[in-house]
Every structure is written in C-alpha cells, then in structure tokens.
Amino acid sequence: MPTMEVEFLKRGGDKYMNTKQLVAWILVLGALNMGLVGLLGLNVVETVLGAGTLLTKVVYMVVGLAGLYKAYCLIGGKCK
Numbered sequence: 001m002p003t004m005e006v007e008f009l010k011r012g013g014d015k016y017m018n019t020k021q022l023v024a025w026i027l028v029l030g031a032l033n034m035g036l037v038g039l040l041g042l043n044v045v046e047t048v049l050g051a052g053t054l055l056t057k058v059v060y061m062v063v064g065l066a067g068l069y070k071a072y073c074l075i076g077g078k079c080k
Contacts, residue, residue, distance in 0.1 A: 022066075026062060027070060045059050045060070
C-alpha cells in the first residue's frame with residue numbers, strides 16, 4: 001500500500017514549497033501576528049524572540065520583503 005507522500009508525488013506534486021507558497025505563508029503569519037497586536041495587544045514575534053532583538057528585526061524584514069514581492073506580482077510583475 002503506497003504512502004500518501006508517494007501518491008502525492010505520483011500526481012505531480014512537489015514536496016517543497018514554491019516561491020508563491022512561501023510568500024503566502026509568510027504573509028499569512030505576519031497578518032495573524034498584526035491581527036493579534038491590534039485585537040489583544042499581543043505581539044507573538046516579540047514574545048517569542050524578544051523585543052528589539054536582531055532576530056525580531058530580521059523576521060519583520062522578511063515579512064516586509066514578502067509584502068513587496070507580493071505587491072510587485074499584483075501590479076503585473078513576472079512572478080514564478
């Protein structure tokens with residue numbers, strides 16, 4: 001009996017995320033964090049990584065870059 005992964009790959013699926021999926025997940029997580037900040041005053045990124053740390057800034061930069069990439073795609077840029 002084949003596993004689910006084998007069946008997925010047979011149908012032409014890929015085990016790895018493409019750029020669009022990665023950007024989408026980054027934006028979803030960023031949006032959820034901002035929603036929690038607005039609704040409850042809870043910043044999960046700062047709670048987990050520490051307020052003002054380099055790693056927190058990197059996370060915010062990655063979310064910002066993902067947003068720029070998505071905006072570029074939406075205005076007609078060629079995106080994979």
